[in-house]
Amino acid sequence: MSEEFNLQLDDDEEECPPAGAARGWREGLPPRPGGIDPPGTNTAELSAFADEVTRTRDRIVILGRRGAGKTVFLARLYQELWRRTEGLQARALDGNAHQRFMECIEAMGNGRWPEATLAQRWADLELRYGSRIWTLRVLDYPGEVFRRAFVEGAEDDAADMLRSHVDAAAAVLVLIDPVAARSGSLEASVDAEFGMSAALRRVHERAGDHAVPVAVVLTKCDVALPHINEAGGARQYLESHLPGLVRDGGVFRVFASSAVRAQADALGTLRPVPEKDALGIVQPLQWCLKCLARESGGEAL
Ligand SMILES: Nc1nc2c(ncn2[C@@H]2O[C@H](COP(=O)(O)OP(=O)(O)O)[C@@H](O)[C@H]2O)c(=O)[nH]1
Ligand SMILES: [Mg+2]
Numbered sequence: 001m002s003e004e005f006n007l008q009l010d011d012d013e014e015e016c017p018p019a020g021a022a023r024g025w026r027e028g029l030p031p032r033p034g035g036i037d038p039p040g041t042n043t044a045e046l047s048a049f050a051d052e053v054t055r056t057r058d059r060i061v062i063l064g065r066r067g068a069g070k071t072v073f074l075a076r077l078y079q080e081l082w083r084r085t086e087g088l089q090a091r092a093l094d095g096n097a098h099q100r101f102m103e104c105i106e107a108m109g110n111g112r113w114p115e116a117t118l119a120q121r122w123a124d125l126e127l128r129y130g131s132r133i134w135t136l137r138v139l140d141y142p143g144e145v146f147r148r149a150f151v152e153g154a155e156d157d158a159a160d161m162l163r164s165h166v167d168a169a170a171a172v173l174v175l176i177d178p179v180a181a182r183s184g185s186l187e188a189s190v191d192a193e194f195g196m197s198a199a200l201r202r203v204h205e206r207a208g209d210h211a212v213p214v215a216v217v218l219t220k221c222d223v224a225l226p227h228i229n230e231a232g233g234a235r236q237y238l239e240s241h242l243p244g245l246v247r248d249g250g251v252f253r254v255f256a257s258s259a260v261r262a263q264a265d266a267l268g269t270l271r272p273v274p275e276k277d278a279l280g281i282v283q284p285l286q287w288c289l290k291c292l293a294r295e296s297g298g299e300a301l
Pocket of ligand 1: 067072115223258
């Protein structure tokens, strides 16, 4: 139970996906109809694959359709972790990137949401915990690119780029706007759900014995909570509105977040109120890092 949101989340709060979870999940899947080749299932192939995975999975990837709340989430996460002097900390890769995060925070301080175009030039974050350094990378593509990349196996640049980032993910945060998932356009939600399910399926298929932690983060819970509660809780919400994601998304944990609280102004427009604390933005990441540390026998968070 999340005290902050009075919302039913997963019971096994601390549970990381067990090693081999992805393999067990994969074995239960029906044969794959064309497109992307899963790794073989014999032991030698799997262990070669696992070695490859350890070498190349060096980043934490944030996925989410346009408008899911990625830019706001990342800026607020940065604001929180940049100030920290111990534990999990973050720094932008250069001064320009730092400035863009701060501009986003400043805009919200003035009652404006960040420009959607910021997405194009959004930067990675470097996360530090003790001696470990991870890159946190946001992938901002429309739903149809997800579909092309993961469902149709298209070879264009955007699809190639998206697949290569997803294949390098040591952990994945999937951001979902619960209101849009319920009431957005049919085309957009079909692409987003189908494409996202296929992306997660690929992550798990290619992970070998290395279970890649996947955190599904319901965003904007300051306004979305009634919709989620109406469904009976976070997981039930996903089951009724994004069933394909639940079925094909493999092992994941659900989190609820509100990066910025919104309040209606005199005209009824929702404006950001960044003076109020963000809720639930560090936990999904912390959980992923904890799972990664456990898997590599490294420092616990
Ligand atoms: N109420 C509320 N609205 C949010 C929150 N985060 C984002 N939004 C709204 O969602 C819109 C899209 O967010 P953005 O971060 O730009 O999405 P992106 O396209 O995934 O980067 C914003 O302009 C806000 O209107 C939040 O935490 N709470
Ligand atoms: Mg954005």
